[in-house]
Amino acid sequence: xxxxxxLSLLHRFDPEFAHGLSIRALNMGLAPAPGPVTSPxxxxxLAGLSLSNPVGLAAGFDKNAQAIAPLSRAGFGxxxxxxxxxxxxxxxxxxxxxxxxxxRAVINRFGFNNQGMEAIATRLARRTAGIxxxxxxxxxxxxxxxxxxxxxxxxxxxxHVDFATVNVSSPNTEKLRDLQGPAALSAxxxxxxxxxxxxxxxxxxxxxxxxxxxDADLADxxxxxxxxxxxxxxxxxxxxxxxGLQSAHKGEAGGLSGAPLxxxxxxxxxxxxxxxxxxxxxxxxxxxxxxxxAYAKIRAGAQAVQLYSALVYSGLSxxxxxxxxxxxxxxxxxxxxxxxxxxxxxxxxxxAAARSTEG
Numbered sequence: 102x103x104x105x106x107x108l109s110l111l112h113r114f115d116p117e118f119a120h121g122l123s124i125r126a127l128n129m130g131l132a133p134a135p136g137p138v139t140s141p142x143x144x145x146x147l148a149g150l151s152l153s154n155p156v157g158l159a160a161g162f163d164k165n166a167q168a169i170a171p172l173s174r175a176g177f178g179x180x181x182x183x184x185x186x187x188x189x190x191x192x193x194x195x196x197x198x199x200x201x202x203x204x205r206a207v208i209n210r211f212g213f214n215n216q217g218m219e220a221i222a223t224r225l226a227r228r229t230a231g232i233x234x235x236x237x238x239x240x241x242x243x244x245x246x247x248x249x250x251x252x253x254x255x256x257x258x259x260x261h262v263d264f265a266t267v268n269v270s271s272p273n274t275e276k277l278r279d280l281q282g283p284a285a286l287s288a289x290x291x292x293x294x295x296x297x298x299x300x301x302x303x304x305x306x307x308x309x310x311x312x313x314x315x316d317a318d319l320a321d322x323x324x325x326x327x328x329x330x331x332x333x334x335x336x337x338x339x340x341x342x343x344x345g346l347q348s349a350h351k352g353e354a355g356g357l358s359g360a361p362l363x364x365x366x367x368x369x370x371x372x373x374x375x376x377x378x379x380x381x382x383x384x385x386x387x388x389x390x391x392x393x394x395a396y397a398k399i400r401a402g403a404q405a406v407q408l409y410s411a412l413v414y415s416g417l418s419x420x421x422x423x424x425x426x427x428x429x430x431x432x433x434x435x436x437x438x439x440x441x442x443x444x445x446x447x448x449x450x451x452x453a454a455a456r457s458t459e460g
Contacts, residue, residue, distance in 0.1 A: 104133065104416040116198040116207075116413075124163070127171040133417045134174035137232070138424040142431050145439040147179070147405045148305035148332040148382045150233045150263060154178035154424040155439050156395060159386050159407035160237035160266065160309075161209075165216045166224040173231040176421035181407065182221070183237030184268050187253045189217035190241055197355070200413065201348035205390065206362070207410045209339070210355030213239045213274055218257045225261035235264035237309070238293075242274055248289040252296040259300045267293055267331075270311040270338035272356045281310065283321040290329040305332035312337035312366045312387060319369065323376035333382035335407070336373055337366040340387075359410035363388025367401050371450045374402025379444055390415065392426025399427075399439060400446030 107126070111119040126132055139153035146152065157179040158172060166182040173180065192214025199208045215221065221236070228234065238254045240247035251267050259265060267290065269280040280289055290308065297303050308331050310322055326334055339356025346361060366387025373383055382405075385398030390411035398406045411419055427439075436442040 104418055108416050116200050124168050127168040135176050135421050136174055138176040138421045140428050143428050152178035155405035156424050157407040159409040162409050166221045169228050175417045179233040181235045181237055184213050184239035185215055185218045185221045185254050186213055186239045186241045187218055187250050188241050199350040199353050201350050203347040204361055205414055206359030208353045208355045208357050218254045222258045233263040236262045237266045237268050239268055252292045255296050264305040266307040266309050268309045270309050272341055283325055287325045307333040307335050309335040309338055312340045312369050319372050326381050335384040336370045337387050360388050368454055371401040371447045374444055374447050392423045395423050395427050396430045399442050401450055402444045402447050404443055
C-alpha cells in the first residue's frame with residue numbers, strides 16, 4: 102500500500118523529475134529491500150557470473166551508479182548501470198521522458214545524459230561485494246571516434262564492474278545505430294575485446310542490439326558475435342515503432358519501451374537463439390512486467406532477463422514478485438533449473454510467428 106501511494110505521488114510530477122526523486126528515495130531507504138530472492142531452481146550462471154536469480158535491472162534506471170547499494174537489496178539477481186560516456190554530457194533538451202499510461206509504456210530521448218566515466222568509476226570503485234554489477238558503455242555525441250569511446254570507458258571503469266555492455270542500439274544519439282552494421286560492429290567489438298584483455302581481471306562483454314533489425318541484420322550480428330568472441334547479447338533496446346499505441350504521447354520522438362515492445366523483442370530473441378545455436382548467452386529485455394513475461398523470454402532462449410519500464414507502473418516490489426513467480430512456473434513445468442528451461446519454447450514460437458506472417 103505504501104508503495105502504491107508513493108507511485109501515485111510520483112506520477113503527479115514530471116517523469117524525469119519523478120525519476121530523480123525515486124533515486125533519492127532509494128538512498129533514503131524508502132523502497133522495498135527484501136534482499137536476495139533465490140532458490141536452488143532460480144540460481145543460474147550467465148557468462149560465468151553466478152546469479153541468485155535471473156532477473157536483472159536494465160541500464161538507464163541508475164545512469165550514474167548512484168543507488169547500487171539499495172538496488173542490490175531489491176531482489177534483483179544482477180544490475181546494469183549507465184550508460185557511461187568518456188566525458189560528461191547533458192543529453193538532449195527536456196522534456197525527454199514520457200509516460201504512456203494507457204499502453205504501460207515509456208518513450209525516452211535522453212541521448213546518453215550522464216556525469217561521465219570519471220564520476221561513475223569513482224562510485225563503482227566504492228561499492229561493496231554483492232550481486233554482479235555491470236556497466237553500459239556509451240559514446241559521446243560529439244566524439245570524433247565513437248568506436249574508440251567504448252574502449253575508453255571500459256579501460257577506465259572495467260576494473261570496478263563484473264561485466265560491460267556495448268550499447269550501439271540507442272536511437273537517441275544520431276547515427277549510433279549505424280555501428281550495428283557488420284564491418285563497423287566487428288571493428289568496434291574487436292577494439293573493445295583488445296581493451297578487455299588488458300584489464301586486471303577480464304570481464305564478460307555483452308552487446309546490446311535494437312529490436313528494429315531485419316533477419317539479415319540479425320544473421321550478421323550473430324556472425325560478428327561468434328567471430329569476435331563476445332560473451333553475450335542483450336536483446337533488445339527500445340524500438341522506434343509506434344504500432345498500436347493509444348496514449349496521447351505516442352507521437353513523441355525517441356525509443357519506446359514497456360509492454361508494447363514485448364512481442365517484438367521476444368521474437369528477435371528467439372531468432373538470435375536459433376541463429377547462434379544457443380552457443381552465445383542471451384539476455385532478454387523488453388516489456389518484462391510479470392513472471393510469465395520473464396518465463397516467456399527464457400523459453401525463447403534467454404538465460405536471464407532485465408526490466409526497467411515496468412517499475413514505473415508497478416514499483417520495485419515487482420522484482421521479487423517476478424522472481425518468486427518464475428520459480429513457481431519452472432516448478433509447474435518440471436524444470437529443475439533455469440538453464441533447463443532456456444530455449445524450450447523457441448521453436449514453437451518461431452513456427453507460430455511464421456504461420457502468422459503467412460496468414
